[in-house]
Structures are given as structure tokens and as C-alpha cells.
Amino acid sequence: MLSALEKQILIDLWHKLIPVAEDIGSEALYRMFTTFPKTKTYFGHLDLSHGSGHLRSLGKKIVVAIAEGTTHISTPLFTSSLGYLSRYHAYQLRIHPTNFKLFNHCMLVTLACHLGGDFSAIEHAATDKYLSAYSAVLAEKFR
Amino acid sequence: MVSWSQSERSAIADLWDKINVDEIGPQSLARVLIVYPWTQRYFGKFGNLNSVAAILGNPKVTAHGKVVLNALDNAVKNLDNIKETYSKLSQLHCEILSVDPDNFRLFADCLTIVIANKFGAAFTPEIQATWQKFLAVVVAAMSSRYF
Numbered sequence: 001m002l003s004a005l006e007k008q009i010l011i012d013l014w015h016k017l018i019p020v021a022e023d024i025g026s027e028a029l030y031r032m033f034t035t036f037p038k039t040k041t042y043f044g045h046l047d048l049s050h051g052s053g054h055l056r057s058l059g060k061k062i063v064v065a066i067a068e069g070t071t072h073i074s075t076p077l078f079t080s081s082l083g084y085l086s087r088y089h090a091y092q093l094r095i096h097p098t099n100f101k102l103f104n105h106c107m108l109v110t111l112a113c114h115l116g117g118d119f120s121a122i123e124h125a126a127t128d129k130y131l132s133a134y135s136a137v138l139a140e141k142f143r
Numbered sequence: 144m145v146s147w148s149q150s151e152r153s154a155i156a157d158l159w160d161k162i163n164v165d166e167i168g169p170q171s172l173a174r175v176l177i178v179y180p181w182t183q184r185y186f187g188k189f190g191n192l193n194s195v196a197a198i199l200g201n202p203k204v205t206a207h208g209k210v211v212l213n214a215l216d217n218a219v220k221n222l223d224n225i226k227e228t229y230s231k232l233s234q235l236h237c238e239i240l241s242v243d244p245d246n247f248r249l250f251a252d253c254l255t256i257v258i259a260n261k262f263g264a265a266f267t268p269e270i271q272a273t274w275q276k277f278l279a280v281v282v283a284a285m286s287s288r289y290f
Contacts, residue, residue, distance in 0.1 A: 027268070034268040035275050050268070105252055109271060112259035119260055121170075122195055125178040 002133075006126040007073045013115075013123060014067035021067070024110055025059020026051060031106040039099055069134055082137045090141035097142060100135035107131060145280050147222055154273040158258070158266075159219045167257055168212030169205040173198050174253040175246075182246055211250070218281045226284045233288035244286035251278040 002010070017024050030050050033040050046054040065085065072078040079086075089095055108127060112119050147155075175182050176198050183192050189203040198204055214232065221228045236242045255275060259266045 031268045031271055035272040105255075108252075108256050109259045109266075112256045113263050113266055116260065116263060121174050121177045121199065124174055124256060125195075128178050 002073055002126065002129055006129070007070070009123060009126050010073060010130050011070045013111075013118075013127070014063075014070045017063055018067050020114075021060040021063035022056040023059075024107075024114065025061070025063040026055035027059070027113075028062075028103065028107040028110040029055050029059050031109055032103050035106065036099075036102045039102055042093070042095055042099070066131070066134060070130070073130065073133075078133075079137050079140075082134070086138055086141050089138045097135070097139035100138060101132075104128070104131040104135060145225070145276075151273045151276070152222060154270055155219060155222070155277050158270060158274060159216075161262070162212075162258065164212040164216070165209050167254070167261065168210075169208035171250065171254040171257045172208035172211060173201075173204055174257060175250050176204065178253065179246075179249050182249065185240065185242055185246075212254075215281065218277070218284070222277075225280050226287055229281070229284040230288055233285050236285065237289045244282075244289055247282045247285045251275075251282055254278070 030048070033043075033048050040048060046052075046058070048055065069078070069082065072081050108124065108131075111127065112124070115123070176186070176192060177195055186192060186203075186207075189201060189207075191197040191201060192204075217228050218225050236244070255271065255278065258274070259271070
């Protein structure tokens with residue numbers, strides 16, 4: 001569970017990232033494809049080169065969605081507000097949920113690179129908890 | 144048997160050269176204890192781990208973080224024989240310390256994030272990929288003598 005303090009940390013941190021959503025999101029994806037090449041199997045139809053238009057547009061969507069989700073942390077709306085994304089991942093994309101963990105890790109690495117001193121152990125812990133809660137919702141319709 | 148290209152060998156050696164183990168080791172262990180609190184079960188003799196500040200200021204966490212990262216030097220120096228290098232250490236963690244080996248992966252992940260935090264853009268995706276391949280081999284070696 002995330003405390004009120006952690007929730008505020010996450011709202012501030014992720015809303016600060018919205019203006020650079022394309023950079024952050026595409027870098028996290030590119031780090032995932034480079035470090036865990038098997039994750040590329042789901043994206044054969046996209047140009048996965050560093051900074052490609054596809055990565056920037058997908059990366060932006062992901063970061064904006066994660067940022068918007070922070071508003072509903074620890075409220076009943078959290079799960080329901082992600083209903084569309086949850087159905088989309090379970091029924092259309094059908095991504096093995098273990099890949100969400102790989103993405104989360106690469107997002108943490110990207111944030112650590114970009115935020116420097118603003119990504120201390122406290123921000124790290126809050127983000128790790130939040131991303132794992134977020135991906136649990138994305139995976140919950142699988143079974 | 145893992146094979147390493149020349150560029151992987153130099154990427155690992157170059158990164159390791161820049162790492163101050165006495166700084167990165169304690170930070171990494173502290174983050175493991177903060178982000179994954181169940182890992183505190185192994186450190187009952189470390190005293191106060193009740194808050195982020197207590198963990199970051201705990202001298203035993205600092206000391207042990209240095210020990211762990213110093214031990215990683217053995218893998219850097221024995222890239223072609225990592226499994227054998229950690230055979231005894233793996234056995235110790237299994238038989239004496241009873242540490243769930245999945246926690247080695249959590250330490251590796253926190254170490255990578257602390258390094259990213261320290262080096263920023265210089266920790267490129269390509270260096271990250273090689274570094275995590277290296278850590279995956281270390282984690283497998285540390286888990287190799289379990290039962």
C-alpha cells in the first residue's frame with residue numbers, strides 16, 4: 001500500500017515527466033529491447049531503433065497513462081480507470097505478464113539516469129510499488 | 144558456458160573501473176532493504192532498520208554493502224569462470240544463511256538502478272544490457288549450489 005506521502009511524491013514526479021514523456025518513454029522501451037531482446041517479439045511491426053517515431057509515440061502514451069494513473073492511487077477508481085488498458089493487454093495484445101516487470105525495471109533505470117538526486121531511495125521505493133500495482137491491474141484480466 | 148565478446152569485456156571492465164565500491168555498495172544494499180522490505184529478514188542482527196533514514200544511516204548496512212560489492216570484483220576478474228568463483232559463497236548462502244536466491248536478483252536490480260542514478264546518460268542502453276548480462280551470470284552462479 002502506498003502512503004499519502006508516497007502518493008504525493010508519485011503525483012509530483014510523474015506530472016513533471018509529462019513534458020518529456022516522449023524522451024522518457026522511448027528510452028525506457030529502447031532499454032528494455034536492448035537489455036531483454038526477447039521483448040522485441042511483441043513489436044515486430046514497429047521500428048524499434050533508438051528514438052524512432054514509433055518508440056517516441058508509444059513511449060509518450062505509456063508515460064502519460066502512468067502519470068494520469070497517479071491521481072487515482074489507493075482509491076477504488078484506480079482499477080476501474082485502467083479498465084480499457086487492462087482489457088487491451090489481456091484480450092488484444094496478449095503480452096506475457098512477466099514482461100511488465102522487465103519494462104518496470106527499465107523505466108526505473110531511465111528515471112534514475114534522468115532524475116539524478118531527485119530519484120533517491122524514497123522515490124525509487126514509491127515508484128517500484130506503484131509500477132508493480134499498475135502492472136498487476138494490466139495483468140488481472142488474463143485469468 | 145557464457146561467452147563474452149571483446150566489446151562486452153571492455154564495457155564491463157570500463158564501468159567497473161569507474162565504480163567506487165565503498166559508495167555504490169552501501170547505497171545498493173540500502174535500496175534493497177527499503178524497496179523490498181522482506182529482505183530485512185536476513186539482517187535481524189543489524190539493529191535499527193525501521194525507517195528509510197535508519198537504514199541509510201545504519202553503519203552495519205554500510206559495512207555489509209561494501210563487502211558485497213567488493214565480492215563482485217571476483218566476478219569482474221574471472222569472467223570466464225564465474226560459476227566456480229562463487230561456488231563456496233553460493234553454498235554459504237544456501238546452507239548456512241538460508242537466503243532465498245531470488246533476493247540476489249533484487250540486489251542486482253537495485254545495483255543497476257544506483258549505477259544509473261550515479262552515471263546518468265553515460266550509462267547507455269548498450270552498457271546497461273552488457274552489465275545486466277554480467278549480473279545475470281553472477282546471480283545464476285550465486286544460486287548454483289542450492290540443493
